[in-house]
Amino acid sequence: xxxxxxxxxxxxxxxxxxxxxxxxxxxxxxxxxxxxxxxxxxxxxxxxxxxxxxxxxxxxxxxxxxxxxxxxxxxxxxxxxxxxxxxxxxxxxxxxxxxxxxxxxxxxxxxxxxxxxxxxxxxxxxxxxxxxxxxxxxxxxxxx
Numbered sequence: 001x002x003x004x005x006x007x008x009x010x011x012x013x014x015x016x017x018x019x020x021x022x023x024x025x026x027x028x029x030x031x032x033x034x035x036x037x038x039x040x041x042x043x044x045x046x047x048x049x050x051x052x053x054x055x056x057x058x059x060x061x062x063x064x065x066x067x068x069x070x071x072x073x074x075x076x077x078x079x080x081x082x083x084x085x086x087x088x089x090x091x092x093x094x095x096x097x098x099x100x101x102x103x104x105x106x107x108x109x110x111x112x113x114x115x116x117x118x119x120x121x122x123x124x125x126x127x128x129x130x131x132x133x134x135x136x137x138x139x140x141x142x143x144x
Contacts (some may be wrong), residue, residue, distance in 0.1 A: 008066055013027055016045070022088075025070075028042055037119075040121070041072035042071050044069045044070075045069075048065055050063070050065070060134055060136055060137075063130070064131075065127060066130055067127050069123065069126075070085055070089070073120065073121055078113055078122040079113055079122060085124055097130060102130060105128065106127070108126070111124055
């Protein structure tokens, strides 16, 4: 059985890569700080933070930060294109992850644009907060 964060990342990657809006994007499993222009456009899904609180004697509330990062080149309207990207991402992530035992809300969106002297590059980072109610972690019984 996969870890719950792995399941979430995989579900979001599948939802994004399967949507025609993101056809032609490279989906990265590891987001490196430097991505060459030939690789763009790219998107990545990561879970950099997870808070755990004891909910009861047998369960925990896990509050996981899931981020979708997208980088693309564009003209002067690259920020407008990123706005359209963000609307599609928000709908797909919430549809892929929200269920009765897991909440999923968009907490923050950030957009950064810059230029390399030849073209504009825009980066979009969307932060979603997932709340899962899970059993307290236990080890399986030892096998003699």
